[in-house]
Amino acid sequence: MSYAHRALEQGFSLTKRGIYYKDVALFKSQKIVDRFIDDLAATLQWDRADLNIRATSKGLICGSCLVIRLIGGASLRLNDHQGTLIPAGEDIGQFEFESRVAWVLIVEKEAIFQTLCQLNFSKYPGLPGPGLIVTGKGYPDVATRHLVKMLSDNLPQCIPIVALVDADPYGLDILSVYKYGSHGLRHENExxxxxxxxxxxxxxxxLPEFRTDLNTLIPLTTHDERKARKMLCRPPENMPAEWRNALTRVLKMRRKAEIEIFSSVRTIGPENEHRHPPPLVHYLCKKISCSISRES
Structure with missing residues (x-):
């Protein structure tokens, strides 16, 4: 509280990481600092930014159709082959779109995000228009969630915002954080x-359409099972029927699938395979095109 008070009084900002390093022996772990800051903001019924405390950004965004104008006057011009660090929400002034955005794809894992950037997937010719790719590198930080929320509020409803996550309880929980918010920051979920x-x-x-042998999938761990059962206890407004059915199926099969399964999947025959896109790209083009058709 004294760190926050001093930051407000003197008009400077702190990071959660910086507070932790002010007294490592006292705090013992970054998670303790994060929890105290969130609890303090919730108790005061403020956003964390109102305490002049911000999280260190970790999320990335790719796609040259978007320019982010910052409060201080600077601009972030994105590109199609490399991720740009997502700025804190309180630093963003406005968005400008240099061309039409047809879709927004949220990717759970940074490794998959980087692969898509290397393929210039945001402007891939097999898609019905350019798009944006976002990753929170697992569970998203506040800056990433704030950017996705701003895109959601500002883009027309006909533009799909979709998420690619692992087919396991933690993948669906990460999706839930983007869509419904988190328990720890429930006072900021709106x-x-x-x-x-x-x-x-x-x-x-x-998976059957990819001719995947379900017996080769990764076995469910005890943590996975515990997470799935806990999620199934959520109210229907935070647990769509499709998610509930998927979690039930995972528990019944005691198997899960990660996005990396596409590296061992063939969606086409071996002949002339070099002319076809990688399985992950083939899958995403098909699914994003279907999402655009539904929204239209």
Whole structure:
């Protein structure tokens, strides 16, 4: 509280990481600092930014159709082959779109995000228009969630905002954080939850079409099972029927699938394979095009 008071009084900002390093012996772990800051903001019924405390940004965004204008006057011009660090929400002044945005794809994992950037997927010719790719590198930080929320609020409803996550309880929980918000920041969920985010994949129910042997999938761990059962206890307004059915199926099969399964999947025959896109790209083009058709 004294750190926050001093920051407010003197008009400077702190990071949660910086507070932790002010007294490592006292705090013992970054998670303790994060929890105290969130509890303090919730008790005061303020956003964390109102305490002049911000999280260190970790999320990335890719796609040259977007320019982010910052409060201080600077601009972030994105590109199609490399991720740009997402700025804190309180630093963003406005968005400018240099060309039409046809879709927004949220990717759970940074490694998959980087692969898509290397392929210039945001302007891939097999898609019905350019798009934006976002990753929170697992569970998203506040800056990433705030950016997705701002895109959700400012883009026309006909533009799909979809998420690619692992077909396991933690993948669906990450999707839930984007769509419904988190328990730890429930006092900020109204300004952070983007309820129009939809689940693109991957889905256990889709795997037979890739001729995947379900017995080769990764076994469910005890943590996975515990997470799934806890999620199934959520109210229907935070647990769509499709998610509930998917979690039930995962528990019944005791198997899960990660996005990396596409690296061992063939969606086409071996002949002339070099002319076809990689399986992940083929899958995303098909699913994003279907999402655009539905929204239209």
């Amino acid at each position: 300004s952070l939850a983007a309820c129009r985010v939809e689940w693109l994949g991957i889905k256990i129910s889709e």
